[in-house]
Amino acid sequence: xxxxxxxxxxxxxxxxxxxxAHYDPVANLYTFSSCxxxxxxxxxxxxxxxxxxxxxxxxxMKLKVYRGTGLLSENTLLDLPTGLVSFLMDxxxxxxxxxxxxxxPFIYIYKNLRxxxxxxxxxxxxxxxxxxxxxxxxxxxxxxxxxxxxLEGIRDKADIxxxxxxxxxxxxxxxxxxxxxxxxxxxxxRRQTVITCIGTLKKNMADDDAVSCLVIGTESQExxxxxxxxxxxxxxxxxxxxxxLMDVTGQFDVEFRITIACRNGNIYILRRDSPRPKYCIELxxxxxxxxxxxxxxxxxxxxxxxxxxxxxxxxxxxxxLPAPVTTMAVLDLPTRGFQAVLVGLANCEVxxxxxxxxxxxxxxxxxxxxxxxxxxxREDGTLIMTTKGGGLIVKILKRTAVFDxxxxxxxxxxxxxxxxxxxxxxxxxxxxxxxxxxxxVAMHRAFQMDLSRMRxxxxxxxxxxxxxxxxxxxxxxxxxLKMNAVVQGLGPSFKLTxxxxxxxxxxPVMNLAISFLYDENLYSMRTAFFKxxxxxxxxxxxxxxxxxCLSDKGISDIIKVFVLREGKSxxxxxxxxxxxxSEGLALN
Amino acid sequence: MGLFDKLAGWLGLKKKEVNVLCLGLxxxxxxxxxxxxxxxNSCLGEKNWCHLLQAQAQDIVPTIGFSIEKxxxxxxxxxxxxxxxxxxxxxxxxxxxxxxxxxxFVIDSSDKLRMVVAKEELDTLLNHPDIKHRRxxxxxxxxxxxxxxxxxxxxxxxxxxxxNIKDKPWHICASNAVQGEGLQEGVDWLQGTD
Numbered sequence: 001x002x003x004x005x006x007x008x009x010x011x012x013x014x015x016x017x018x019x020x021a022h023y024d025p026v027a028n029l030y031t032f033s034s035c036x037x038x039x040x041x042x043x044x045x046x047x048x049x050x051x052x053x054x055x056x057x058x059x060x061m062k063l064k065v066y067r068g069t070g071l072l073s074e075n076t077l078l079d080l081p082t083g084l085v086s087f088l089m090d091x092x093x094x095x096x097x098x099x100x101x102x103x104x105p106f107i108y109i110y111k112n113l114r115x116x117x118x119x120x121x122x123x124x125x126x127x128x129x130x131x132x133x134x135x136x137x138x139x140x141x142x143x144x145x146x147x148x149x150x151l152e153g154i155r156d157k158a159d160i161x162x163x164x165x166x167x168x169x170x171x172x173x174x175x176x177x178x179x180x181x182x183x184x185x186x187x188x189x190r191r192q193t194v195i196t197c198i199g200t201l202k203k204n205m206a207d208d209d210a211v212s213c214l215v216i217g218t219e220s221q222e223x224x225x226x227x228x229x230x231x232x233x234x235x236x237x238x239x240x241x242x243x244x245l246m247d248v249t250g251q252f253d254v255e256f257r258i259t260i261a262c263r264n265g266n267i268y269i270l271r272r273d274s275p276r277p278k279y280c281i282e283l284x285x286x287x288x289x290x291x292x293x294x295x296x297x298x299x300x301x302x303x304x305x306x307x308x309x310x311x312x313x314x315x316x317x318x319x320x321l322p323a324p325v326t327t328m329a330v331l332d333l334p335t336r337g338f339q340a341v342l343v344g345l346a347n348c349e350v351x352x353x354x355x356x357x358x359x360x361x362x363x364x365x366x367x368x369x370x371x372x373x374x375x376x377x378r379e380d381g382t383l384i385m386t387t388k389g390g391g392l393i394v395k396i397l398k399r400t401a402v403f404d405x406x407x408x409x410x411x412x413x414x415x416x417x418x419x420x421x422x423x424x425x426x427x428x429x430x431x432x433x434x435x436x437x438x439x440x441v442a443m444h445r446a447f448q449m450d451l452s453r454m455r456x457x458x459x460x461x462x463x464x465x466x467x468x469x470x471x472x473x474x475x476x477x478x479x480x481l482k483m484n485a486v487v488q489g490l491g492p493s494f495k496l497t498x499x500x501x502x503x504x505x506x507x508p509v510m511n512l513a514i515s516f517l518y519d520e521n522l523y524s525m526r527t528a529f530f531k532x533x534x535x536x537x538x539x540x541x542x543x544x545x546x547x548x549c550l551s552d553k554g555i556s557d558i559i560k561v562f563v564l565r566e567g568k569s570x571x572x573x574x575x576x577x578x579x580x581x582s583e584g585l586a587l588n
Numbered sequence: 589m590g591l592f593d594k595l596a597g598w599l600g601l602k603k604k605e606v607n608v609l610c611l612g613l614x615x616x617x618x619x620x621x622x623x624x625x626x627x628x629n630s631c632l633g634e635k636n637w638c639h640l641l642q643a644q645a646q647d648i649v650p651t652i653g654f655s656i657e658k659x660x661x662x663x664x665x666x667x668x669x670x671x672x673x674x675x676x677x678x679x680x681x682x683x684x685x686x687x688x689x690x691x692x693f694v695i696d697s698s699d700k701l702r703m704v705v706a707k708e709e710l711d712t713l714l715n716h717p718d719i720k721h722r723r724x725x726x727x728x729x730x731x732x733x734x735x736x737x738x739x740x741x742x743x744x745x746x747x748x749x750x751x752n753i754k755d756k757p758w759h760i761c762a763s764n765a766v767q768g769e770g771l772q773e774g775v776d777w778l779q780g781t782d
Contacts, residue, residue, distance in 0.1 A: 021701050021703075022701055068699060376701075377699070
């Protein structure tokens, strides 16, 4: 009984690669993968989970820190967090990372979980026309209705968009306008953008404990790189669209690569010393998740697909998913040399892909909205997920877990995906292709002309053959006959068998004769002419005769066979028999 | 065993030797427990006792591979294999199962998150061919009971499903290795089983 229980437990345990460490369905944690990080905040070798909690609606935004299964601390956030990263600002002992929380136009830096610094994005250029209009309003030269009309005019025409203040003013009801203008007209107009995504970039060393710069993408289609200590802007790059997802690799002082998915459905790759994108990947649908695997980029798209690209933008593979992607993260186990992509799906599953192969599936009790994999506490392979309903799931990868490199999803066999070694196109092939492309019309005409000529020649030959009864098939309706001939023997004597058949439905054929025509110097025949008996329809009549070859020079000729009707000179049928070379004589 | 050895054993002159494996996850307190069990500190005065122990616990660094410690109690002579608990060294454990005559399994009772990992390692241990069919005594220390969020020894034995171990004598006791509490109870049990 005990052993049975053990065995049952064994099979259940061995089927899974993950240990269920913790599940709290009511952790009240609402967040996305961009707002979740693992960091050794206290320098004690135990990683904590840092979460920018979006709260419920417009309130309860918090910076939460988890240790093990319990909440360690909570800080209130002023605005919705759009991104959260942990990074090292300096290398002073003890090495404790700082937390950067991006919300609105600001980045709040926390050290030791205490507010440390606030970075504000530089303000944008304000439309001079808008400024003029507001200065007129300040001096009460125009009433709110005129102000509204003028601002609407600017909004529709101007290159530089309106400030938030003017846009909000345009949304107001007429009775509220007066008060709004009076409240705001004294302040100068500012136009500010907001942060859409945030990442980190090592400054000048690739070590784990190296200082990192912050990389931020903004709504104004720009990317800034900030100094880790002074928070000055080290570099600024612009994009053709608004960035939404970001992946950064390399070192700022050496060479780096920023892969950015944008709101226009394209992925741009920025490099050091290029203020504009170096490469562009145009996706067929909008990107939902972006992950870098070694040198390749893996993108989850809105059309339930997962694509792999090289870092130069060449497409490597596509996998079709069973449900829409909710979030993505990378599974990196450097100690085991294992990397994979974690894809959260809308059907309450998390799939683990290595390249295009599905290697593991995790079922979750709720829809997963954020995934984070890394060292948590003292355990290296910890998978942390938060759910739509605010739950927290912690799973630990088993020490003994082995992932097959094979695809676990049913599909075409591997042999199908092996590339064939197709040889390169030769110069001749290319030249021919070019010629065909250039002279297509003339070649087609020439071909059609020749084809018609050939058909005509064939028809003529056929008619001639029918008219002179040169064929082994009889064309006449009264004597429908068929004949074939077989030559047997090695020589010098051959046996010639003629098979004659009456193909008519019920009428017999009578009074036929067979005659041979041949070169008399070469061949001799015992009987060169004989009569055929009555032919019953459908039956095959074999008629044998013997041919003697007279030449010993190893040459052969044609023997013509004519089927004749008594009293008529034109033959009914003609057959040409190609005689084989007489081998018997040649041997002698 | 010669007649002289037997005689010495009866008279209590020669003690029986036991090989003990000390297993458990990293940071659970295996090395601290072994250091506590070594009676080398007993010659020091009572005054320095506490102070010294605290310093000792802090000085302990993660064990690499394993280390062998020997000490004697009233009736037994222990040879303890203090195995490293780090993930990458855990595959060394099974090479010593054959020689082990008893197992001390240490659990960090304040680490709720990794209780599943401890259970997984324990299940692997119990299902190993060198252990499965032997009546080998297993002593569990639910260590770090002094910490605020520590689980009780009953809770730990529930989480590890110890009630399913039917073919081996086992015992669990809560301990605080830094202060040495609960260790003697466990060692007394271990001596009783032999």
